[in-house]
Structure formats: C-alpha cells, structure tokens
Amino acid sequence: MATEIEEGLLKALQLIFSADPTVLEVTARSVLISGSATILSVLWGLPIAAAIGLRKFPGRFVVKGIFNSLLGVPTVALGLLLYLVFSKSGALGFLRLLYTPFAMIIGQAALITPIVVSFIANAIESVDPEIKDLAKTLGASETEASVAVMKESLNGIALAIAASFNRAIAELGVALMIGGNIAGVTSVLTTVIALETSREPTPELPIAWTIILLIIVFTVNVAINFIRRRKT
C-alpha cells in the first residue's frame, strides 16, 4: 500500500510536470468554474455584507443569522435542491442548464454566498467604529465615509474571498449533482478524484489531481497571507 502511494506520488509529479493534457484541462476547468462562482458570489454578496456591516436597518440581525446558519449547509443538500430546480420538470428546467458548467458556477456561487456575506460583514463590523466618524470630521460624505470603513476591512475581505474560493474548488456535492462529471465538459478535480479512483487500474491520476487541488488551495492561502502581511 505504502509503495503504491509512493509510486503514485512519483507518477503524479511526472504527470504534472509533463503537462499531461487531461490533467491540465481538468485543472483549468476547476479554476475557471470556481473562480467564476467566487466572482459571482462577491458581486451579489458584497452589497449585502456592506449593508449588514455599515447600516443599522431593522431585521439586520435576522438577515445576519440566516447567512450564519447557511454557512454549514451540506453541499449535497444544496446539490439536490439545485438538481430539482434545474431538472427538466424543475422551475428553471426550460433553461436546460443541468450538466453544464453554467449550472455549476451558479450552484457553487450559491454555496459560498453565506461565507462571502458573513465573513465580509464581520470584517466590516470589526473596523473601529470611530473610523467612520473620523472620515466624516475630515470632510467625507456618508458614502465616502463608508468607503473608508471598507478600505480598513480590506484584509478581512481578501480573507473571505480566499476562503470562498477554497470552499468552491474543494466541494464535491454541487459539482457532482448538477455537473455530472461529463469528461471534457463538466469534470472538475473533485469529481474526477471521487469517481475515477475506483475505475483507474492504478491510483496515479487521482493522486496527481489531489496534489494539484492541494497546491491550488495552499497557493491561494499563501498569496492572501502575503498580501495581508504587506498591507499591515
């Protein structure tokens, strides 16, 4: 067993460094889908987070509570829900999105929206409340003062985005249930690792994919840490 893994590791490194076309393709698709999902979730999550973090509207704690409890939603549960929505008889069945990368992007974006909203709202709330007053007394309008507060929370925002991307690229449930792991169309790192391990005669390919997945996750974290350290 141990030698199998060792051999697998060696083979995996060979595959990575010889730029195996399948490995490259699956990796690129994973990054593209999860990257797009992250961008999408930030587009709609950031305004919600900013509203929670900056304004004191009635029901603010309810909204925050909902997003907080959605943080732990099982990916398969969301996958199943979206499958029902996108399937032929579902509400959005007419769009024919099931088993397409678009459905996966939407699904992953929905999955990580609670992370984006909760983490960014927390980052904004943890900024010294005097920063807003400070900006105002220096001549800022309400909007300019809010921008100043957001700027102070950039570190936390970056961290939230990194965590969201990592969750998206590492999740299996949504990708599998509404992507379907169709080779050349919707297969991504997690789905190939999960489904093809048993089909492959030797474990090199799955191990290579796992290593790539880990490298991506670590690289994103290191990059974010580097940026954060430089900022402060």
Added chain:
Amino acid sequence: MKPLISLQSVSKTYRDITALDKVNLEILEGEVLSLLGPNGSGKTTLLKIIAGIEKPTNGEVRFKSAIVNEGNTAQLRRKTTMVFQKTALFSANVYENIAYGLKLRGLSKIQTQGKVKEALAKVRLEGYEKRQAKKLSGGEQQRVALARALALEPEMLLLDEPTANIDPRNVSIIEDALTRVNKQERTTLVIATHNMFQAEALANRAALLLGGRIVKVGLPQEIFRSPPRLLEEYARLENVFSGTSRVTGEGTTIIDIGQGLQIEAAFQKGGNISVHIRPEDIILSVRPIVSSARNTFEGRITEISDLDTLVKLKIYAGKYFTAQVTKRSFNEMQVNMDSKVFLAFKASAVKII
C-alpha cells in the same frame, strides 16, 4: 467676539439614556474654550454634535447664525475638525493619513505634499511621511492625528482629551502646537479635558459639564473657585486635597486632609483650602526617605500605567497620590503592584488652588 457656534437647548438621547440635557452654549470666534467634566458627563457627545457628526435629538445648532440642518452639515464638517480621544488612525502610512482630508477637498498632489509637510512640522514630526501610523508610539500617534486636523486649516478645532495618557514631552508639543494655531491662525479651539491645569493654561473660558448639563461657564479661575465637592466631582483630580489649614509658627501652613494625613505647604493661608502637588514633584523610594522634604508618607502601589518613556503610579497612603517616574528609575526600584513605597515632596511643591 462673535459667536461661531451657538447651541440652543440641545439635547441628545440614546434610547433611554440622556447624554445631553438642554445645553445652551456659545463658542466665540478665535477663543479657546475648555469643556470640563467627568467621564460620562457628555463631553464627547457635545463635541460630536458641534462637529456635525451626531445630530441632536432636540434643540438647535447654529454655525455663524445659520441653523445647521441636513443640507449644510457637510459645509460645517469642512470647517470644523475633531480630534478623538482614542487616537483613530487609518491603517496606512502617516502621509496617507494626513492627506485623506486634503484629497477629499480636491487638492492636487503637489499642494497635498506641501500641506502634509507643513502640518508635520507643526507637531515636530518632520520626515515621518512614510512611517506606518499605527506603529508609532502613543504620543506620536496623537501628534499625527493633530497634524491631520491642522492640515485642513479648519476654522474650529475640537479636541477630545487630546493629551490623556500621553507622556509630558508629547503633551508639551501638542499644547505648543495648539497655542500657536490659536494665536497665529486665529483657529477657535474647544478642548474637552479632565485636567483643570491644562484648562487654565490654555483656555480663555471654561464650561463645566455635569450629567449632560452645563452647570457653569466662565473664566477657568472662576470655575476652580467652585466648592471643593463640586470640583472633586468634575475632574479626575490627581493629587488634589482639600482640608482645614492653619499657619504654623515657622511661617508654613499645615493642611489636615483627613485620614490622619497632614500636608505642610510653604505658603501661609488658614481656613478651608484645596491644594495640588504635581505628580513629577513627588519622589519615590523603597526605603524610608531622609531628606529635607517636609512631607513624607508611606503607602502601597495600587495602579501602574505605562506612558511611553514614563511610568505613572498611584499610591494609597490613606489618600491616593499620583507620582510619575522615568521608566528607568521604575525598573531600578523593582517595585510592583502592592509594593510598599515611601513618597516625599517639598513644602514648596504644594500649590494652592
């Protein structure tokens, strides 16, 4: 002098807490007004309303006779700048911090650079532009905050406890800069402070705030002649003692300050008086002090606060005394909380209030 700001029956409530209760106050153009009052008396709220950061719940604020409302608060904010008690700084370098307000006013890069340089010179922090603001010492941070306000050349500067918890060297730099900006640029200053000696040194007028109400406005000296009980209530007084005094045959005065403690002073005055001893005039020792100082007491350390290069100690010797020593002598004494110490001060260090 014309009023720059006048408050008419201004109240502020937060849910069921009344922070300000029907405050009437005029701030005159070019004056230095000190706001005295204990913690929680409403000083900060009052300053924020004058600054246009908070809206009063009731009452009216006039800026140069125009009523301040939604429409012109922005204008008021461009002419008055507040410096907060807890130094608030942007997570950026000193230059970016000072340039923030200038950029909002649409100044060019060259103009901004010039103003930043000028402002840093006023607080004697020349060449600090590239330093990370939050990595400076407490005193330097407060000087950056002051420079940031001065750079905007406001008509009125509002300062909330600008020198609390700062060592004397930084305090004197800040006080010098404030005096200069008032004298040379005719900037109106409103200084909220606990420290009545600062109020007396800097201000033309003082207003006493108690429980959200202005109870007295007048010359600083007039306020200090208020009954001692009122004085003790409004200021976090350090080394201020009241009691009955009698003149001795040697020409000094003995003041009985209660708890069996007597202070000897070099002046001659009988009756009920209040006296003050500057914290830096008190000598500390771990062994009994034999010296020419007329006053020696034994006590225990109850509080130690670190101020950049100095250490401030609170000592209980029947009454609380505050003494100030350099960090080096503090370390050499090897004392800690609850350590026994002896304190001494000369009769000439006792000043009558």
